[in-house]
Amino acid sequence: MALAYTLGLRALSLVGVLFVVLLLVVVTLGATGFSDRMLTAIVSEEMRGTRQALAETIKDPERLEETLRERRAELEEFYGLDRPWYTRLPAMVGRVLTLDLGAARNLRSFDGSSRVTDIVLERVPYSIMLVTTSLVITAVIGLWLGAKLATRVGTRSDRLTSYLAAASNALPAWWAGILLILVLSFQLRIFPSGGLYSSPPPEGGLLRFMDLMWHAALPILTLVLVSVGAWTYVVRTMLLNTAQEFHVTAARARGLPEGQVMRRHILRVAAPPIATNIILALTGSIGGAILTETVFNWPGMGRLYFDAITTADEAVIVALTFLFTLMYITARFVLEVLYVVLDPRVRYTAQ
Amino acid sequence: MRPGEALRVVLRSGSGRLGMGLLAVLVLVSVLVPFFYPLDFGLRFWNNPIAWADNPKAAPPAWTNLLGDTAPRHRVFDAEQPTGTIDAGSARIRQFAFTFSHQTVEPPTFLSVSIGAVTFHERPPILSMTLTRPDGRSATLLQEAVRGLRPDETSPVTRFADEPRRVYLTGDAAALGAAADFLLREFDLRTSGTELQGRLEEVLFSMPTGEGVDSLAPLNGEYTATIRVITYDPRDSVQSVRFVAAGGVYGLMGTDTQGRDLATGLLFGFPVALLIGVLTSVAATILGTFFGILSGFSGGRTDTIIQRVSDVMTNIPLLPILIFLIFVLGQKLWLVMTILVIFGWPGLTIILRSMVLQVRSGQLVEATQALGASRWRIMFRHVFFQMAPFIVAQMIFFTPAAILAEAGLSFLGLGDPSLPTWGQILEQGFRTGAIFIGYWWWILPPGILIVITAMTFVLLALAMEPVLNPRLRERAA
Numbered sequence: 001m002a003l004a005y006t007l008g009l010r011a012l013s014l015v016g017v018l019f020v021v022l023l024l025v026v027v028t029l030g031a032t033g034f035s036d037r038m039l040t041a042i043v044s045e046e047m048r049g050t051r052q053a054l055a056e057t058i059k060d061p062e063r064l065e066e067t068l069r070e071r072r073a074e075l076e077e078f079y080g081l082d083r084p085w086y087t088r089l090p091a092m093v094g095r096v097l098t099l100d101l102g103a104a105r106n107l108r109s110f111d112g113s114s115r116v117t118d119i120v121l122e123r124v125p126y127s128i129m130l131v132t133t134s135l136v137i138t139a140v141i142g143l144w145l146g147a148k149l150a151t152r153v154g155t156r157s158d159r160l161t162s163y164l165a166a167a168s169n170a171l172p173a174w175w176a177g178i179l180l181i182l183v184l185s186f187q188l189r190i191f192p193s194g195g196l197y198s199s200p201p202p203e204g205g206l207l208r209f210m211d212l213m214w215h216a217a218l219p220i221l222t223l224v225l226v227s228v229g230a231w232t233y234v235v236r237t238m239l240l241n242t243a244q245e246f247h248v249t250a251a252r253a254r255g256l257p258e259g260q261v262m263r264r265h266i267l268r269v270a271a272p273p274i275a276t277n278i279i280l281a282l283t284g285s286i287g288g289a290i291l292t293e294t295v296f297n298w299p300g301m302g303r304l305y306f307d308a309i310t311t312a313d314e315a316v317i318v319a320l321t322f323l324f325t326l327m328y329i330t331a332r333f334v335l336e337v338l339y340v341v342l343d344p345r346v347r348y349t350a351q
Numbered sequence: 352m353r354p355g356e357a358l359r360v361v362l363r364s365g366s367g368r369l370g371m372g373l374l375a376v377l378v379l380v381s382v383l384v385p386f387f388y389p390l391d392f393g394l395r396f397w398n399n400p401i402a403w404a405d406n407p408k409a410a411p412p413a414w415t416n417l418l419g420d421t422a423p424r425h426r427v428f429d430a431e432q433p434t435g436t437i438d439a440g441s442a443r444i445r446q447f448a449f450t451f452s453h454q455t456v457e458p459p460t461f462l463s464v465s466i467g468a469v470t471f472h473e474r475p476p477i478l479s480m481t482l483t484r485p486d487g488r489s490a491t492l493l494q495e496a497v498r499g500l501r502p503d504e505t506s507p508v509t510r511f512a513d514e515p516r517r518v519y520l521t522g523d524a525a526a527l528g529a530a531a532d533f534l535l536r537e538f539d540l541r542t543s544g545t546e547l548q549g550r551l552e553e554v555l556f557s558m559p560t561g562e563g564v565d566s567l568a569p570l571n572g573e574y575t576a577t578i579r580v581i582t583y584d585p586r587d588s589v590q591s592v593r594f595v596a597a598g599g600v601y602g603l604m605g606t607d608t609q610g611r612d613l614a615t616g617l618l619f620g621f622p623v624a625l626l627i628g629v630l631t632s633v634a635a636t637i638l639g640t641f642f643g644i645l646s647g648f649s650g651g652r653t654d655t656i657i658q659r660v661s662d663v664m665t666n667i668p669l670l671p672i673l674i675f676l677i678f679v680l681g682q683k684l685w686l687v688m689t690i691l692v693i694f695g696w697p698g699l700t701i702i703l704r705s706m707v708l709q710v711r712s713g714q715l716v717e718a719t720q721a722l723g724a725s726r727w728r729i730m731f732r733h734v735f736f737q738m739a740p741f742i743v744a745q746m747i748f749f750t751p752a753a754i755l756a757e758a759g760l761s762f763l764g765l766g767d768p769s770l771p772t773w774g775q776i777l778e779q780g781f782r783t784g785a786i787f788i789g790y791w792w793w794i795l796p797p798g799i800l801i802v803i804t805a806m807t808f809v810l811l812a813l814a815m816e817p818v819l820n821p822r823l824r825e826r827a828a
Contacts (some may be wrong), residue, residue, distance in 0.1 A: 005552070013662065013663075013666075014666065017663050017666040017667060018662060019669070020663050021667055021672065024672070025675060027673075027680065028676065028679050028680070032679055032680065033527045034679055059396075160359035166809050166810075166812075166813050167809065169751060169805070169809045170751050170755075170802055170805035170806040170808075171802055171805075172755050172758060172801065172802075172805075173757065173764055174801060175777075175798040177799065178777075178781070178786055178794060178798060179798070181786050181792065182786055182791065182795075184787060186787065186789060192785060193786070220590050228706060244384050248422060277718065282738075286671070287668070287669065287670035287671075287756075287759065290671070290763075291669055291670075291762060294762070296764065305509070305671075305674060305763065306763055306764070309674070309763055309764050309765060310680060310764060314678075315681075317674070317675060317678055317679075318675070321671045321672065321674065321675040323672075324668055325667065325668055325671060325672075328668040328671075329666070332666065345467065
């Protein structure tokens with residue numbers, strides 16, 4: 001019960017964040033006249049269809065124009081274009097929520113659809129694949145290396161990691177990606193410089209998968225490279241703090257094997273603060289993913305952002321901003337759940 | 352700890368010394384650049400293709416020649432006074448002779464002639480340009496008359512005053528025709544101007560060794576370009592003349608595909624980057640400190656509101672919102688900085704509030720209260736000063752984040768076009784496909800500068816740690 005209450009509270013607060021972002025987006029769009037432009041585009045698109053349909057039945061050109069004018073006025077009233085922008089705020093929020101943003105100006109989905117929903121949603125899996133894979137790899141390396149370093153504090157490798165972790169704060173993911181392309185793709189020609197598959201893509205499920213992995217290697221390596229240092233450092237420091245506590249000494253005094261002390265008495269206790277740091281690092285990794293996809297021409301949401309900016313596709317940018325926030329908040333909620341599971345104290349305070 | 356003492360602690364560590372050294376260089380360059388650059392550099396020069404027309408396109412830095420590549424040097428000759436004058440009756444021939452030594456296999460990448468502000472009274476002057484080769488042969492590549500008086504004009508007339516008359520010989524049909532004539536006359540080679548398209552320098556700076564224009568041996572030695580301006584009235588004048596034999600390498604940092612001198616753009620990026628980082632972090636820190644102390648001290652509803660707002664703000668992913676707002680509201684640097692400040696302060700506020708709560712319940716504050724000190728005095732003298740080193744460290748730590756956020760935004764193509772930044776230079780290189788062609792001099796330096804600048808502040812933050820954590824200080828001493 002207490003668990004559900006705590007999580008409910010967190011979920012509510014995150015939904016609040018989502019709502020604030022939505023409001024920010026919609027008010028900005030309305031106040032700058034962007035939403036007028038977008039709705040006009042939607043109306044024009046519907047009118048094109050209507051004109052074609054009506055041209056079949058109404059032969060008299062004057063009557064056709066008259067009917068079309070009426071239809072247009074109806075549509076404009078329906079979308080609220082005849083009223084000031086703030087009166088249609090709720091409708092616009094609903095529109096963004098359901099990604100019902102009409103047609104993109106120039107961008108098309110892989111099979112040629114111009115609906116914003118189609119274009120944006122088909123990119124989501126590619127982004128999630130990139131971010132989660134690199135996150136898992138980073139986590140595994142970070143936990144393993146951090147635990148290792150915590151046992152040998154002050155050695156050269158420990159100090160080196162601390163410095164590298166600090167340095168990675170100054171290394172943007174996209175720049176690391178460019179360096180990797182220059183060295184591994186342009187000079188040594190080991191990896192492809194971008195894209196999803198070779199052209200033409202190889203036949204057969206396994207070969208195709210291997211090809212995909214080969215193309216994903218550099219972007220994933222980039223994302224791991226820029227975040228693994230900070231992860232390792234956080235894990236190491238947290239473990240170190242915990243290792244100095246009395247219960248660890250007590251566990252050792254009881255003669256427990258070192259591996260067990262590490263797993264049950266240090267790692268387990270240090271897990272919540274480590275999770276907190278991961279939650280805080282999430283914003284950075286979302287931003288990193290946007291830029292990394294751009295560098296590697298990886299057809300995810302980040303690359304779509306770049307293309308949408310290039311072609312000034314307003315509706316796509318609005319949809320992406322919303323989706324990225326949604327993705328971030330979902331990820332954040334998952335981590336909050338994890339946190340509550342890891343730290344029993346949170347459950348008790350809630351009661 | 353007093354500031355001087357803190358500085359000494361920072362300077363004791365290697366990272367502190369390195370960080371301070373780098374910071375000194377950054378500040379020095381940033382202070383010097385505004386003296387030598389016009390403030391509208393971005394619009395008037397950087398994003399104005401005319402300003403860079405006479406530079407070679409996508410040329411690597413000049414020092415790459417030291418590594419064994421043999422590309423010709425970039426040569427620009429400007430003159431205001433003629434090197435010789437010949438009077439023939441009423442006509443006066445002003446000669447501008449420019450001699451240069453050509454010692455590389457590769458010919459110049461292009462040739463161009465520019466003539467500025469010609470004033471004449473009756474007959475329009477005639478312009479010509481002749482290239483004389485080391486073997487004594489010469490070709491007249493340009494011969495044209497300045498446009499005469501129009502019916503609505505009265506003598507004297509000045510032409511090319513706003514923009515010089517520039518002839519890009521390499522792509523000029525008349526120059527190519529003249530080169531074809533030259534080959535026929537001197538070497539009995541029959542070609543045509545269209546056949547020589549894009550090969551003007553190649554044939555002019557070489558000797559034919561066989562039948563066609565495909566077997567050529569480079570001809571090295573002294574070349575002279577003579578530009579003649581013939582005027583017919585003693586009062587006529589010509590203001591300036593320029594001849595360019597474009598090189599295959601250029602300057603300290605090379606050029607991009609528009610011929611822009613990358614060194615100037617990169618130098619201009621110094622003050623801009625520092626401005627973004629420092630102004631943003633200072634503003635965000637001031638706001639964060641103010642609200643943090645206020646929140647921790649006042650409690651009650653003020654506290655709740657500030658904490659709620661901060662909580663929401665820190666939960667918003669920055670880059671997507673930044674992209675969205677800049678796209679909708681316009682690509683302005685001050686807007687980027689404002690948004691970074693608005694989303695930057697809440698993190699500090701949350702941390703400071705918890706610190707204030709700790710300090711507030713301490714005996715020091717209690718004692719000061721008992722002495723009758725006012726709330727503001729306690730807040731400022733005792734709470735703020737205790738946390739000052741931490742606040743400074745946070746400010747330093749936020750600086751690279753701001754610089755990197757702007758660079759990332761520019762990299763997506765949302766940079767402010769009136770102020771070139773390193774991120775924008777990188778973005779243009781990336782968009783042009785410079786990484787896939789191997790234009791490393793366009794891609795590496797801006798990125799390295801971004802990383803070094805961000806690293807400067809990271810190193811300083813690292814060196815601040817013993818100031819914050821007295822236990823570490825003892826170990827260091």
